[in-house]
Amino acid sequence: MHRIRRAAAVTGTRRRTARDWAADAALIGGAWLVWADAWWTLPQESGLPGWMIAIDSWLGALACLALCWRRRFPLGLALLLAPLLTVSAAATGAAVVAVLTVAVHRDWQVAALVTGLNLLMVVPSGLLFPPPGSTGGQNAVSLVLIFVAPLGWGMAVRARRRLAAAARLEAERRLREHALQVADARRAERARIAREMHDVLAHRVSLLAMHAGALAYRTTQAETGKGPPLEAAEVREAVEVICGNARLALDELGDVLAALRSDDAGDDAGGPGTGGLVPRRPQPRMAEIAALIDEARAAGQRIAFDAGDVLDAAAPPRPQVQRTAYRTVQEGLTNARKHAPGAPVAVRLAGRPGDGLEVVVTSAMTDPADATLPGAGRGLAGLAERVALDGGTLEHGPRDGAFRLAARLPWPP
Numbered sequence: 001m002h003r004i005r006r007a008a009a010v011t012g013t014r015r016r017t018a019r020d021w022a023a024d025a026a027l028i029g030g031a032w033l034v035w036a037d038a039w040w041t042l043p044q045e046s047g048l049p050g051w052m053i054a055i056d057s058w059l060g061a062l063a064c065l066a067l068c069w070r071r072r073f074p075l076g077l078a079l080l081l082a083p084l085l086t087v088s089a090a091a092t093g094a095a096v097v098a099v100l101t102v103a104v105h106r107d108w109q110v111a112a113l114v115t116g117l118n119l120l121m122v123v124p125s126g127l128l129f130p131p132p133g134s135t136g137g138q139n140a141v142s143l144v145l146i147f148v149a150p151l152g153w154g155m156a157v158r159a160r161r162r163l164a165a166a167a168r169l170e171a172e173r174r175l176r177e178h179a180l181q182v183a184d185a186r187r188a189e190r191a192r193i194a195r196e197m198h199d200v201l202a203h204r205v206s207l208l209a210m211h212a213g214a215l216a217y218r219t220t221q222a223e224t225g226k227g228p229p230l231e232a233a234e235v236r237e238a239v240e241v242i243c244g245n246a247r248l249a250l251d252e253l254g255d256v257l258a259a260l261r262s263d264d265a266g267d268d269a270g271g272p273g274t275g276g277l278v279p280r281r282p283q284p285r286m287a288e289i290a291a292l293i294d295e296a297r298a299a300g301q302r303i304a305f306d307a308g309d310v311l312d313a314a315a316p317p318r319p320q321v322q323r324t325a326y327r328t329v330q331e332g333l334t335n336a337r338k339h340a341p342g343a344p345v346a347v348r349l350a351g352r353p354g355d356g357l358e359v360v361v362t363s364a365m366t367d368p369a370d371a372t373l374p375g376a377g378r379g380l381a382g383l384a385e386r387v388a389l390d391g392g393t394l395e396h397g398p399r400d401g402a403f404r405l406a407a408r409l410p411w412p413p
Helices: 002-011 018-044 050-069 074-086 092-105 108-128 136-223 232-261 286-298 319-339 379-389
Strands: 303-306 345-352 356-364 393-399 402-409
Touching: 018 050, 018 092, 050 074, 050 092, 074 092, 074 108, 092 108, 092 136, 108 136, 136 232, 136 319, 286 303, 286 319, 286 345, 319 345, 319 356, 319 379, 319 402, 379 393, 379 402
Parallel strands: 303 345
Antiparallel strands: 345 356, 356 402, 393 402
């Protein structure tokens, strides 16, 4: 159905409206008025053969009746009526309507040829048999004007319709493009939500798994007599750590959803005074990497951290780059907990304004079958996309017997 409507918009064919019916009634009524005038005045004119006067009104009536098919067969009707003009003055009105119809529904070249054919038929008769009180030249000029005027009118109507059809097609195209843009925006938003949720939840869940695993291991050791039983204070401390990390995971998940539902006006958008958005904490910066390291150490990870003078720089990178640096360290620590539990990890920050920022996380290489926590494998892909959006590069893989995750981010002077 859409293709049918589009084809109708291009060719100009469409369902007839009340305006079309009114136009048909006016034009066909005008042709009948010309027929009536010719029927009344023609017998009074001298110089016409009797047989011409006898058949004039009949041919004119047939021409007016034939106008009922002017929209379906505009060109054929105009060519059929043109020869009648040589013997029937009453058919002039119908021929003029046919010329107008061709000009509306066909190209201007075709309409001009049809108009010229009608003039070729009617002008000689007008020169030979002018009406009383008029010369042959005057009658010929009047006939030329009578046929040229509907030609120009029809061409103007056709041009207006084509412009309207083009405008409708352009509007449809813009609507389709807008729908595609909305769909792309939704896909990008879903990807952004998935990336943020992975970065936040994977870190917290891995910490929960480490604490719960340590508690289960100590309990098993105590039950089998291979280790001292757990004291109530130790159990309470482990449970408090697990509950605290669970609450932090939920809070950070809420922050992510609030951030993604905001207008994304800036890295610290949200909070009171932002159009009723849910208040949320600012997005992580490089200064919080030290707290992230301390938290991982408290969970049992052995981490060597070297930040040099990066965290104390007078002109730090823009907030988006700082967040990406934080997420890089977070992803590196999470992967180390998943795939190399208990192995030492090295985190290094280096760089300065103008040279760029480098974030490197190095951990031991282990057999994937030894991993204690499952991984979806999408964390590094999401991180690579985040780094690329910031204009940086990300490298990850084995190097010198260890797994190295390195991000190089822009840091303009």
